[in-house]
Amino acid sequence: MHGQSAYRAWTDIALQDIFSFLALVIYMGFAKVPSLTDYWRRGKLYSLPFPKSVMTGKKFFSIIRALHLSSPEEDAKNEGKRGTEEFDRLGKIKPLYTEIRDACRQNYQPGQHIAIDERMVASKARVSFKQYLKSKPVRWGYKLFVLADSKSGYTWDFFVYEGKSSQASKNGLSYDSVMTLLDTSLLGTGYKLYVDNFYTSPILFRDLLKKKVSACGTIRTNRQGYPRTTENTLDSRAPRGSIRWIREDPLLFVQWKDTRDVFICSTMHTAHGEETVERRVKDDTGCWTMKDVPVPPAIKDYNRHMGGVDLSDALIGYYEVLHKTKKWYKTFFYHFVDIAVVNAFILYKGQCTLKAKIPMHQKAFRETLVLELAEAGAISTEREEESRKETHHRLVHIVASGDKTQGRLKCRKCHAKTAVKCSTCDVPLCFQPQRDCYNDWHKEQGQ
Structure with a gap:
């Protein structure tokens, strides 16, 4: 260089x-x-x-x-x-990484509603823990798991995903991520947590309730513990706003008909409420009209409070x-x-x-x-x-490496060959009547 x-x-x-x-x-x-x-x-x-x-x-x-x-x-x-288990992939950032996490936790107490989601930090560097997430605006980079305040978007805690680990529990990465971030000894209890279907599982929500933390989130129907019955499911031709639900204390599973079926699990809501949302629906004549359709409280609150990490990303x-x-x-x-x-x-x-x-x-x-x-x-x-x-800049001849003869190097400013340089800056620069790169370059540097 x-x-x-x-x-x-x-x-x-x-x-x-x-x-x-x-x-x-x-x-x-x-x-x-x-x-x-x-x-x-x-x-x-x-x-x-x-x-x-x-x-x-x-x-x-x-x-x-x-x-x-x-x-x-x-x-x-x-x-x-x-190459050993003791190697720390994040060793080069660990001191500041630890300090910034501690500072985030010590200077703020989140409101009752909190959210956990992933964040991508853009990078093209070649490191083993770089990730690809096609659903995110930033697809290539480092993945962070973030706990944020749902209302303000304050980043309360986060950790960098280092890739697959042999120390993962039998409940999987999503379970471990939530339990790592939701440290009730630091955060306290009584919170209402919102997560998406990557994290939501019956075993996670039951274990959170033991810590006195309620949870709500969309859920994948193939999750272990999700009710396998088909007796209480919605027909594919059901109108918008139709609701079906099953309760397995303390879990509530809700299926709601919108543009597509929405499945949600909660430990803090009832199945039915009085709130509605406005949707376009076809009437009996085949015309599209705006209509208020009932919406379960769990889905209403999920849409209202899930965006804490997205708000933080936007800021x-x-x-x-x-x-x-x-x-x-x-x-x-x-x-x-x-x-x-x-x-x-x-x-x-x-x-x-x-x-x-x-x-x-x-x-x-x-x-x-x-x-x-x-x-x-x-x-x-x-x-x-x-x-x-006080620095005195002066011109000297460039000496070839290994001997005392005069050498030539590329001028820093015009890239032409020159035989002189600045002794203080150690930069090769032209000094000719037609091309005074020496003084021009020092003026640009404010010297």
Whole structure:
């Protein structure tokens, strides 16, 4: 890589540098340009003053390349265990992964209605636990199991799916996922959980009820424990709104006729209620008319409260900070930043509600956060500016490797062969009357 030698002189970064770095990462989520280097380009088309005022492009890319979420020593130890059961597939993200999960749980108590669903984090990196889900908007990436507040979309807990495990219980992945996320020693009891047909099973709902957690979800009719009787099923020609149900205490199984048959299981509802939904139906003359049809309370509540994870995904997706990267652990770093920002935004809205204030939009919240992070990192930026002013740049001849003869390398700016370079930046640059890449390049770098 041409620019590798330019970043050879590494200086340790301070906490203020991290504030500046995060300010730019979040800023890039709502101020999009085709390439990261465009944020520091000069000229009429790409003259963005904010990134330059926060951090130089050279330092930003140095931090990105050096970014690791775990210590090299621990990574080396873990790599030595590859191929054994002790190998940790998530070792490269484990420290931040653990901290972000703890922070999500400690700073919020969900409302009574919660939901569990999958989330996909887009990636094309080649790692063993990358998944394909054809039903999701993001089909290729890392699969996360997420517990979210149904009303606000707050991500209360999540874990990364690492692939098939020999330690899975006899009840399967869906059962284990719910039991892992729904830790009543941390969350408490009395909750109402909503899940889709991937998770719903009679044994899961019975075990949740023992933990004093009610549950409701669509169910597959081939699930173990689903009633096998055909005596109480709907006829295929039954009109919309028709209902059949079977109760096996404490479970209620409901079949409801909509555009297609909907099957649902619940431990918190009655079979019939007074609520209706508006649907298009054919009358006796063959004409389509709008009609109110009865809807079971379980389906009404499921539609109302199941979307907690989808709401969280939507809030993240509006201003996602995810950057293209070949390093899988950096993808998780960007996603963890998104989770932290969205959860902070939800907490902020909650405080505004308590104080009877009108909350700002998420974009305005992110803009304010970026400015405050940039201000927190301003001390480091000022020192960097002073240091850069004191740095003396000078031209020297390029010496060929292994001897003292003059060599030639590609100019960083125009890619033509040149015999000189900047001694401080260690970057080959042309310096000719017709082509002064040396001064042009330093102006672009703000030096």
